[in-house]
Amino acid sequence: MPSHRYPCTGPVPTTGFGAFLEAELGAPRANLRAFAQELGERFEAPQLCLVNSGSSANLAAAMALGERLGVRPGEASGRPAVALSAGFTFPTTMSSLQTAGFRVELVDTEPGAFNLDPAALERAITPDTKLVCVTHFLGYPAALEAIVEIARAHDLLILQDGCETLDLRVPTAEGARPAHALGDLLTWSFYHPHHLSSFGGGAVVCPPGPEGERWRQLVESITHWGRACTCHYDPARCSAPAGMHHNFHYLRRGHNLEMSELNACFGRFGLRTWERDEARRKAHHATLSAALAGIEGVRVHPAPANSGSAFVFPLTLEAPRFSATAVAELCPRLDARGVEIRSLMGGVIQDQPAYAEVPDHGLERCRELARRSFFVGIHHTLEAGAVEAVASILREELSP
Structure with a gap:
């Protein structure tokens, strides 16, 4: 790793x-x-x-x-x-x-x-x-x-x-x-x-x-x-x-x-530090949202409204600007710049070998979202400067 x-x-x-x-x-x-x-x-x-x-x-x-x-x-x-x-x-x-x-x-x-x-x-x-x-x-x-x-x-x-x-x-x-x-x-x-x-x-x-x-x-x-x-x-x-x-x-x-x-x-x-940590997670989400808003083909998922903070900051790279392999191609470039990204927890559970036999009622939307999405962290242990740096790198990599 x-x-x-x-x-x-x-x-x-x-x-x-x-x-x-x-x-x-x-x-x-x-x-x-x-x-x-x-x-x-x-x-x-x-x-x-x-x-x-x-x-x-x-x-x-x-x-x-x-x-x-x-x-x-x-x-x-x-x-x-x-x-x-x-x-x-x-x-x-x-x-x-x-x-x-x-x-x-x-x-x-x-x-x-x-x-x-x-x-x-x-x-x-x-x-x-x-x-x-x-x-x-x-x-x-x-x-x-x-x-x-x-x-x-x-x-x-x-x-x-x-x-x-x-x-x-x-x-x-x-x-x-x-x-x-x-x-x-x-x-x-x-x-x-x-x-x-x-x-x-x-x-x-x-x-x-x-x-x-x-x-x-x-x-x-x-x-x-x-x-x-x-x-x-x-x-x-x-x-x-x-x-x-x-x-x-x-x-x-x-x-x-x-x-x-x-x-x-x-x-x-x-x-004991819940309120401070929660505020920091929400601030990190806001930093990334502001930096990445308006980029063609990049879907920013808004923070939950009237609720606690999200767990992470997910992004979806939508067609037609981005191909279905865009996330896979982006990962090594971000790795080289020190930015860790992760898939949507491994994607559709049925695509894991342990659960391949689980039946479904159609998973087209779920599977397409998994293919085109990834997330970066907004954890309260991250410093504001680090999140700002990630936001800047993502904007550079994802802008036309």
């Missing part, structure tokens, strides 16, 4: 963490409780379960949704339980759905955009469809209100992969609302290049209210070996039998997916 002067992300700041850790690392699960509470207060998410990665969040959520639907992975059954997902779906999201026992089928994206097309979704629904998986790809909100309306009309559950987002708000008739307030379960990732780092971690976010409490109890059980005991987060609600087997009473298949106390402490450390 080349050493880039202008990478997509920089190193996550750790200065001062030693002192923070010494002051805050106390009783077992103290930081887990504090981190969950602080996240809930900051992002209007009172019901969430902390796990050790975004991928684990997707696995736990998929298993919880599967249990609600009566899906039994690894067991022969009649008709398959189908989950519909967009062509831009992350590998561990796909694997989680498959592990939970769903048959995944892919649906095309909106015209010129990254996320699930509501009209294509509705056409793909059959009596076997049980779940809709919505990926808010690259931190851009999907048309969630329309998707929820379709899903509810067909009695479908909804999983939102929000791992490339955090403070995501979606437009509704009632104004912008947190994405996790719609649908059933949403996942976050605290992997170090994402919006908030815990140096490994994630969360399953449940909807507000009593229904969210029921979801949380189910997800907490799945992430703690499948046991009944809830004493680790809410002793008052614990229904496990008393006695020496209290901690060893298992209701379902589960895993040990809990976030570590150390990761939770680092997540709290990073959350």
Whole structure:
């Protein structure tokens, strides 16, 4: 791999963490409780379960949704339980759905955009469809209100992969609302290049209210070996039998997916600078947008409106000015100038060898967008001068 002067992300700041850790690392699960509470207060998410990665969040959520639907992975059954997902779906999201026992089928994206097309979704629904998986790809909100309306009309559950987002708000008739307030379960990732780092971690976010409490109890059980005991987060609600087997009473298949106390402490450390970091990401996006606006054939995807920052800064090189191979030809030129660019997370998931057999309902728009698009970073660890330099280089390379 080349050493880039202008990478997509920089190193996550750790200065001062030693002192923070010494002051805050106390009783077992103290930081887990504090981190969950602080996240809930900051992002209007009172019901969430902390796990050790975004991928684990997707696995736990998929298993919880599967249990609600009566899906039994690894067991022969009649008709398959189908989950519909967009062509831009992350590998561990796909694997989680498959592990939970769903048959995944892919649906095309909106015209010129990254996320699930509501009209294509509705056409793909059959009596076997049980779940809709919505990926808010690259931190851009999907048309969630329309998707929820379709899903509810067909009695479908909804999983939102929000791992490339955090403070995501979606437009509704009632104004912008947190994405996790719609649908059933949403996942976050605290992997170090994402919006908030815990140096490994994630969360399953449940909807507000009593229904969210029921979801949380189910997800907490799945992430703690499948046991009944809830004493680790809410002793008052614990229904496990008393006695020496209290901690060893298992209701379902589960895993040990809990976030570590150390990761939770680092997540709290990073959350202290959230407003500053969020402002920096938005400023980087604005810098690139201003520099690249108006170039013939270059489509700049606007920042999400009335929402948190995007994950990265994507660009699409459109016909007729640019050929279908323009991005591939651009990459080595930018490499030589120290600028790191990346594809849309590897493109259409079906084009990866591991998922070549996944059926689809037509992916023409998704595949064309993947072929013609790339992204550069806007992470808060990047300095303003570096982003300005990237903007200048891109303008030079892409101008007629």
